[in-house]
Amino acid sequence: MNVLTDNWSLYGKGLLGTVELTVYASLLALVLGFVMASFRVAPVGSLRVLGTVWVAVLRNTPLTLLFFAVLLGLPRFGVVLPFQLFAVLALGCYTSAFICEAVRSGINTVPTGQGEAARSLGMTFTQTLGAIVLPQAFRSVIPPVGSTLIALAKNSAIAGSFSVTELLGAYKTLNELGYSIIWSFVWIAVGYLIVTLTISAVFNVLEKRWGVAR
């Protein structure tokens, strides 16, 4: 039971690592996912292909394989970055494919009339998408994006096994210090619950504030 009180700083550091990883990777995933979703509906063929391939490949890549390739592979090309940055890259790119799909299906929930009306006012593709369709799509996209980000937080556990400081990694030190393994895991589980429940609370608020049922 005293595993937590004795190792407050260890758990704190782990939790902070998980939160940092989640926040940075979320930002990357949201931006990339958004860009890829725009590509997928763009009038330019090669961009559409790029978006489609990006989503198809990344959604079917095991995250461990991606971590393996990015964290151990990129250094072979002389790209040497801190491990945490590599982890953010891998997690962000992986999740962006799911964000892209969520945004795209969000775009599909916007009634066709909206796009047609925008066009008949003489708006360009960028204007139609940016000023009319996406703001409306955003509202219906909140719940799926929320669950994608929760999954991202859970997936960040994989980074711990590739020597990035995060919550799950704390068990190794505790194990060596001879603490009860079961209890150390209980507190790790609590830590993850805190992170995932916080995200879902935030998205509940967003949903209440902006969400609409279509």
Place this chain on the structure above:
Amino acid sequence: MTTTALYDVPGPQALRRHLIYGVAATAVILGLFAWFVYLLFDTHQFTAQKWDPFTYKGIQELLLRGLGNTLKAFAYAAVLSLALGGVLATARLSEHRPVRWLATLLVEFFRAMPVLVMIFFVFVALKVQPLPALVTGLTLYNGSVLAEVFRTGVNSVERGQREAAYSLGMHKTQVMTFVLVPQALRAMLPTIISQLVVALKDTSLGFLITYEEFLHAGKLIASNLDYGLPFIPVVMIISPIYIGMCMILSWLAHWAARRQRRSPKTEAVEVADAEPGTLLPGAGAHHP
């Protein structure tokens, strides 16, 4: 295509502009690709020393054994999570409140935990062999997600079906087994397959607990000094196979979804893409 509502049918000028954008984008993409290939050559990734090992029988067998272990873990995990999903869904649909509560608690807990935490818990705390630990973790997680899929599936069968069955004097078990479940299963097939893709992808987590699966075999080859640490070649061989397997399964889900949209047998079921709010990402398709 509904998305064409986003822009007008392009006229000659727009077509020319799109062509220019297209050519520019293609050039950029090809440029990046060429740079990547250049990097590969520049860092000597295509030397015979690094690729020769893949012609050795022993190495090929090592890789195949790894692949076999991956598929074995997947097969166990798939069957067991389907079974667990069935049990948990039945419990959640039960008429007895305590059973329902317990099942809900389990399902919600296991869905909120990272799979890797469960796998590590079983592996480290319960001191179980890698394969059972991996299968247990995957089963608990995917079983819980599948339970939700089954439950929403059964609940989404049109109300009249249930009412008609009850009015014929069937009792609850009969209503379930003869009327609701068969219709729900058909409708939920794509979602179930999509969840199996997740299970297949997650078998790679076994790598982290030293289960001798596909990635593990790759790592063994990649860290061999005699072959000049052929890490990139290993990734170039492993990823297409892994991604390919997942893509085939994803495509199967897609195919099932397309087929059932035409099938009269699933007419009474609102084919709800498994709720995005409760499932994980990309629900409806599959998720990480």
